[in-house]
Amino acid sequence: MRIAVYLPLLLSLLAPLGARPLSERCEPRLATWLLAASSLVLGAASTISLGLLAVTGLIRIPQLAVLGHWSAQTAQHDDPARLSVALVAGLLLGGAAITAARMLWRRARTLAAAALEAACMPARDGLVVVEDDAPDAYALPGLPGRIVVSTGMLHTLDKAEHDILLAHERAHLRAHHYAFVALAQLGAAANPLLRPLATAVNYTIERWADENAATATGDRTRVARTVGKAALATHRAPALARATGAALGILGRRGPLATAGPVPRRVAALLAPPLGRHSLLTAATAAVVTASALATAEAAHDLHRLLETIGAR
Template sequence: MTFVLVLVLLVLVFPWGGAAIARRLASVLPPRWACWELTGAAVLLAGGTIAALMGLFHVPFLASQEQVPLRRVVEVWPAAIPFAGMAGVALLVQSVLLMRRWITHRSLLKRAWLTAEEGTGDGDLLVVPGSDVDAFALPGYRGRRGRIVVTSGMVRVLKDGEREVLLAHERAHLDGRHHLLSAVVDLAAMVHPALRSLREALAFHLERWADETAAAVVGDRRVTAAAIARAALARASRGRADGYPLLSVTSGPVPQRVQALLLPEPAAPRGGARRARALGMAATVAAVALVSLALAYGLHEYVEYSASQLLGAPSGPSGLWSALDTLLGS
């Protein structure tokens, strides 16, 4: 049963390396591509982790389906029950964390909408009175379409051209439904601690995506950079109300965002470089999917093989599994 442990450990350790590769790849991609790549990687890595834990949790049950008594399973692999129990506890903890996180998301969204009801405005813009300096994209809630919420303190801080940047930035968040990508990766981060770094990376690239959209709308990258810097400085000095599930113009590492806006617009790789990077992204995503699925499936198949060996019955893949079992010292 050493092979079972190797399978599970690979799946549980793989997200650390997979997350590092995904972050590195995102850093060389345009913001839009980076956001989708990070979201896909988070989903696949979280799915692989859950599949591995489910497989380990079901080892005793899979053995019983193969008509192997539980007593015999414990004799061959004494750690089967403890490991299955730990996997069950891990799955239960993940379920609780996911549910709590989801409830937190809904609660914060509800609170934000209650705050937004104090605002006035036309169309998708709501101006909330108060001295707080803030602006954020508020996703739709219970049939209400998304809105851009801006405090009167933020309106006073920015100049006319900079206000246009702010509105274009937040509209980019709403139009691109960036809150969904953010929520997916945030929930995935509850499954495995390695995925928390993807949540931070996604937050940065989502803001970069909105920054580039705002710069294209305004037609001036320097004005866009100045507006973001001014808004961030004003919020830092005056504070903001807590509890908003926001995608805000002042979020993320603002200095890096401003620096990126002072450079030429990032473009998709062209020619050979474009093909190489596109293939690299596809290969990374495919590798994550294949490794996660193959290891989870391998766990199930190995239990079936082990059961057939205990029963003394021939098994189709016994040559392969027997060789692996011998190699790994089971």
């Protein structure tokens, strides 16, 4: 436990360094899976590690040690963690639990509201057109989901670009991209060090949808032009209109309506050949996730043996 319990925390410091390379050099669908899994597993592992460290502090308190028939004096002698470390771990654990619980509650409420709104929207083939001069479009998860497009966006794009937009947004619904975002954000809520991974997932789901649109239409250049055109139109829309539209979808503003930051990267990726499965990055990510899970299991086993030891004396 001396080393294993700290390994997930160390990996949480190192993992975000690979978020940008993974999102830009690896095939988007695989990158999304790897990033979301990394955020979730590392978030859970680091939280468990904090819990294990906190327990080593609790068993030093005589009143609590009696409840488990443990020897507080022996625990102070055999426990490898300092009391100060255990106290800090306990505080961090409390913060992580509260943040993760709040995130889950907000996400559940947002998803329920989105599903209810989608069910109340009359649609044709899952498409809802709203009368609004501000260019806007987003995927609204539900049973079934809806694609909401403003008349302003339809006037901005031509017929071929409409098909690209719809292919992009349908990819969000079909692949349940909101779930990847939620899982990555849950890991980041438990461990703020993992926020770059959650941010990268926001980008890779857009790239995933872009590639689906490119495959459906067979014209990567046209998709790139549509992404840039729609983003530019959205950027020029009044700030209040953009904020109102963003509040409607669980994913925020998705599709080719991302903010200016990632748009040039998406356009450049579409103008280049499709990315493959980067074996080295995939292997490195899998190794980090596996090492974190194994270290957490080893630390939990070590704590179990410690409790058995101090309970036998």
